[in-house]
Amino acid sequence: MELKEDTPIVILNFKTYLESTGERAVELASACQKVADETGVNIAVAPQHMDLSRVAGAVEIPVMAQHIDPIRAGGHTGSVLAECALEAGARGTLINHSERRMLLADVEAVISRVRELDMVSVVCTNNVQTTAAAAALEPDFVAVEPPELIGSGIPVSKAEPEVVTGSVDAVKKINPDVKVLCGAGISTGDDMKAARDLGAEGVLLASGIILADDPERALLDLVSKI
Amino acid sequence: MELKEDTPIVILNFKTYLESTGERAVELASACQKVADETGVNIAVAPQHMDLSRVAGAVEIPVMAQHIDPIRAGGHTGSVLAECALEAGARGTLINHSERRMLLADVEAVISRVRELDMVSVVCTNNVQTTAAAAALEPDFVAVEPPELIGSGIPVSKAEPEVVTGSVDAVKKINPDVKVLCGAGISTGDDMKAARDLGAEGVLLASGIILADDPERALLDLVSKI
Amino acid sequence: MELKEDTPIVILNFKTYLESTGERAVELASACQKVADETGVNIAVAPQHMDLSRVAGAVEIPVMAQHIDPIRAGGHTGSVLAECALEAGARGTLINHSERRMLLADVEAVISRVRELDMVSVVCTNNVQTTAAAAALEPDFVAVEPPELIGSGIPVSKAEPEVVTGSVDAVKKINPDVKVLCGAGISTGDDMKAARDLGAEGVLLASGIILADDPERALLDLVSKI
Amino acid sequence: MELKEDTPIVILNFKTYLESTGERAVELASACQKVADETGVNIAVAPQHMDLSRVAGAVEIPVMAQHIDPIRAGGHTGSVLAECALEAGARGTLINHSERRMLLADVEAVISRVRELDMVSVVCTNNVQTTAAAAALEPDFVAVEPPELIGSGIPVSKAEPEVVTGSVDAVKKINPDVKVLCGAGISTGDDMKAARDLGAEGVLLASGIILADDPERALLDLVSKI
Secondary structure, three states, X not given: OOOOOOOOEXXXXXXXXXXXXXXXXXXXXXXXXXXXXXXXXXXXXXXXXXXXXXXXXXXXXXXXEOOOOOOOOEOOOXXXXXXXXXXXXXXXXXXXXXXXXXXXXXXXXXXXHHHHOOXXXXXXXXXXXXXXXXXXXXXXXXXXXXXXXXXXXXXHHHHOHHHHHHHHHHHHHHOOOOEEEEEOOOOOXXXXXXXXXXXXXXXXEOHHHHOOOOHHHHHHHHOOOO | OOOOOOOOEEEEEOOEOHHHOOHHHHHHHHHHHHHHHHHOOEEEEEOOHHHHHHHHHHOOOOEEEOOOOOOOOEOOOOOOOHHHHHHHOOOEEEEOOOOOOOEHHHHHHHHXXXXXXXXXXXXXXXXXXXXXXXXXXXXXXXXXXXXXXXOOOOOHHHHOHHHHHXXXXXXXXXXXXXXXXXXXXXXXXXXXXXXXXXXXXXEEEOHHHHOOOOHHHHHHHHOOOO | OOOOOOOOEEEEEOOEOHHHOOHHHHHHHHHHHHHHHHHOOEEEEEOOHHHHHHHHHHOOOOEEEOOOOOOOXXXXXXXXOHHHHHHHOOXXXXXXXXXXXXXXXXXXXXXXXXXHOOOEEEEEEOOHHHHHHHHHOOOOEEXXXXXXXXXXXXXXXXXXXXXXXXXXXXXXXXXXXXXXXXXXXXXXXXXXXXXXXXXXXXXXXXXXXXXXXXXXXXXXXXXOOX | OOOOOOOOEEEEEOOEOHHHOOHHHHHHHHHHHHHHHHHOOEEEEEOOHHHHHHHXXXXXXXXXXXXXXXXXXXXXXXXXXXXXXXXXXXXXXXXXXXXXXXXXXXXXXXHHHHHHOOOEEEEEEOOHHHHHHHHOOOOOEEEEOOHHHOOOOOOHHHHOHHHHHHHHHHHHHHXXXXXXXXXXXXXXXXXXXXXXXXXXXXXXXXXXXXXOOOHHHHHHHHOOOO
16 A cells, blocks of 8 residues: 555554553554455554554554654754654654644654655644645645544544535645545544545544454444445 | 663663664664673663664663653653553663753653653753752763763863762762763763763763764773773 | 742732733732731732733832743843843742743753842742752742642642642752742632641742632731731 | 734844843834834834833834733743733734744644734744745734844845745735745845845844844834835
8 A cells, every 4th residue: 555645544543552552553553454454445553653663564554653853863862863764664654743743844844854755744733724734835644633522532523524624625725735634533434434525535543443442343343434 | 781780881872863773773782782792881772762672672782762751651642651662672761861851840750650660760961950950850860961062072071070070979969879970072981981080970972982983993992991 | 028038928920810911910919019018928929921010110029020031132032031021120030830841951041040130039840859859959949839739729738738848858958048838729828827837938829819809808818827 | 003004014023132121122112113203114023021011101113022822811820821912012923933933733823812802913934835834824924034044144035035935926825915024134225125026025123133233223224225
């Protein structure tokens, strides 16, 4: 699968749950791989920094970083260098996630950096206006997620459908090449279908799958109505 | 080697140089291992987050994180969870490096978190006063590094010896169990000897070794006068 | 009154409530002045940055900044320069308030800066350990406030008395010249008395007074049992 | 003068120079007022937070904040509340200055907040891409300033004219109602004329005037070729 071309895409953000740490990160990614293989849906995973190379070594589906810093190689202790992420196996990165917001100038800098390395950029945004702003920076994807719905179990497609349609409209006006994802509260096949019906080309999700009793089954349900 | 007990200790911070990224991180760590084996000196390495598990799988010497975030498991996209670092092979972490400074409350929170997991804490500080403050937080080590000397090639032991002796004195007064390292500009055996003569129980270093033509030889020289 | 010498001291942090903004900041400060005059208790006020010069022009009691940045004069748009605060009428400043936490190195830098200008430093801390660390930096005061109790209406002196006594003990061990205040949830005369009985030389408070129906009466009650 | 309608506009950012602090801030603003009166050019001033109310009380020209925080009234010690700025006399604010960069989400939040209060927003940006992104957020102005030229004495209009023309083009495509300013290194009438010729509707400047031997004369020269 190509991270960029094959939509709809499902990106599973592993965040920093114990349920998606270390050995369990590898297992979760393997479950994603299995569902992708069975269903033909493009599923990408974004494990924690220190799990990334192990996960990338264990699965064939695209692996992404959760964050990359706006730096060039040098003295930046504790930061994530794009080249290091790439060599570890990352084919793209989330940028500006609601739990890791970035300065406007740094969002732009990271998009440019990863573009140079032919990596895929997914900029997370919190409302229609910031989605429009992000689209002007020409990333590959924007993923709009109203922060108050993240981890809530209430899907954005139901609670605030106008955020999804408004984001799609705003992006298409500014830069039709940018693809729009949505996230926050998404966990079921109905949620994913609703997101698609609103114009989203995929979804970004996390706890709805990670904390499910059976993540593989939850993923299968998620992609069942595409 | 035990990261904590066997001093003098040399901690090599890989920072985010290309010379210490990916495959080259593994090679550099292997060179450190070789010098540690040959000389019996306790050498620890702190690779980039995404290189950590590979490096930890390749060498026997202690591996440390460059940074851990003050979080508990949960929704913290892009952050470094202590449990993830531990499972990836980190036996300790740098905290509050001059290139990754932290809030006072977060320095304390990370020291407590890693102590719970039986990992070693090395708090970096910038002068005698902040060294004293860090010592009050009861980490395993403080590593004082005047920021203006980092990467300068001018060793702290020569340029500001009073920072090293002042730090040793301040720490011993507040908490004699805390060990004192020093860093900034250190690269040769003379620098290391001078640091030891001033009371430091080890050194934290980076570019002086990483960017050397022959890092292994540079390391051998570094530990030659202990 | 001298901000530093005359204890017990009551510091009222105006925060950014509308009830303590602009004209209402001047009125609130005047009420504080009246209570200070009537009771002889040392009451200081910390208004918002943009209200500070007006408040300082309107009252005789000590006026403090809520925050000063760790900068020297120059190009630092949007920051608070110590010299500007001093000329506007500030005789001291809060540092590292729980709602405006600072890097360890910056806490130290601001303490040093305001000491040079003969201004009073009050470092806010969140637990016994950070209080000990702050004391090592030799400010005039530390003010310990468990963040979970701030604005809760539950006084620290009742909910976590061991934080107050532990802070007093820790500070006295490290630097007996540093005075200890406590805060969080404090609003009545009983709370203030309890804080004093636990060893605190004063209190830092905010919403309990600012949002009271009659702030002047609330203040009178606060200082009634000293 | 209306901050928004009367262009070309000159905005003088006082930053945190001693030369533009306290009494000298009032004097500098008065010099700006004099030049505005004599020449009919719209000159606005952005003093430090703690000088703002004094300056606003002393001059008739528009006064702006250097920064406003993305908060609503409440417990936000040390932050700048929009309502407080307004009551202190600010008719608008700089947002995201290169020396006080903000999170993308916060840039949007502050633009929305000040719009509600009928205050003028001037978003500072560092290159063509971030200018385009800022324009999508619908502020009143964007002010593009390549950071490496700030305080350099080398005018952006000469060193990187394509940044100015590129910014004007990008903004007009996304939102033609947004006005474009430019800054960095601007101090003379020739610089201002060149900026105007490149399509900018005004300039943002600081040290070139503030540190001039005779700021009033420097300002007169600046606006002499409009």
